[in-house]
Amino acid sequence: MTAMPIDFGDTILRNNAGNYFDLIASVFDLFGFNDAAKKLRYYRSGRGGSLILDDQEMARHPIYSESVDLNRTRFESGTFTGRSKTKEGLPIEQKLLAIPDGGSARIDDFWDVNIKKSDPSTYLNFGRFALKSGGDFEVSRNGDKFTWSGVVDHRLGADDKKNNFIPERFDFNPGQPGKSQADIAERYGAAAPFDLVYPNRQRVDAQVVYDPTPTEEFPNGRFTVERVDWRPLGEGPDGRGWWGRDWDPFATNGKLEFDP
């Protein structure tokens, strides 16, 4: 949002709105919610763009790793067993059974978690937020054995109704405390919302076996996971963090470093 030109009256409004958030940040520091205070100060800086979160901060909010664990379990129990559907709505089971012996196919799937409730430290830091884990796999078939190999990108944010990924945003929504002050501060350039970024790519290999015996629960037979090997989070080709292919953190304002 382009800052409006201000006169004396506007200056008072702008300063009051800015002071409101400065006071809240100080209160957060007083109560030990330092991560939340840092977010508010970045918001007040008016930089906008994206803020890259660091490993130490995310380690202080265990619900993130719990959500990643949950999505990994969902890949194992839902995706690799063919029980879920691709984002195009195609049953993965059908795609698997269509692979000829000795052949392979590319399969993608995703799982997301909406975190609406969390402890005060996390809620003040992130508010309600979502985690999307998107998987891209090459599946090869050898008889009744299916080998999955690919990557899963864990990212803060979720898809919109058109399946476009929207990063998690630090802003103030209608009904939230501070919304009116946020509108004023943003209007006069005293604050700006920004994206929260913490991408983690994870390689995974899995061995799945197919049993064609029909049962009441699985009339087309059943896929069972024999082995899964998840590599460490954030493992890139040269050992460093590995960004998602279709997302460029430098595409916004290019300012990633922030030290309040």
Added chain:
Amino acid sequence: MRRENLLSQAPASQAPPRLRSNLRDRIGDGLPNDPQDILWLKQALSRLGRYNDRGDAHPFIDRALATAVAGYQRDRGLRRDGMLNPGGETECAICVELKRLLERAGR
């Protein structure tokens, strides 16, 4: 004052919490194995996509179950002994996964 006296005099609110296990006894190949424990384990691993009961879940350890337990312990970095102790790390790992999965049904 002896330790047991201290504990007996402690208010109920300060007593250590009792862990509730889904298992009545230890599970493992070659052990007596409670049938209900086996059925619970089969259902749990089946829900996680790790075991195929082929539509007939009998209360005995079979090779598929033993393989599923060994594979699960290997993949989760647990002690690979093919056994589950009540409240042990393997049962706890399974329970934590199931709890998260079932609380967040759907995408």
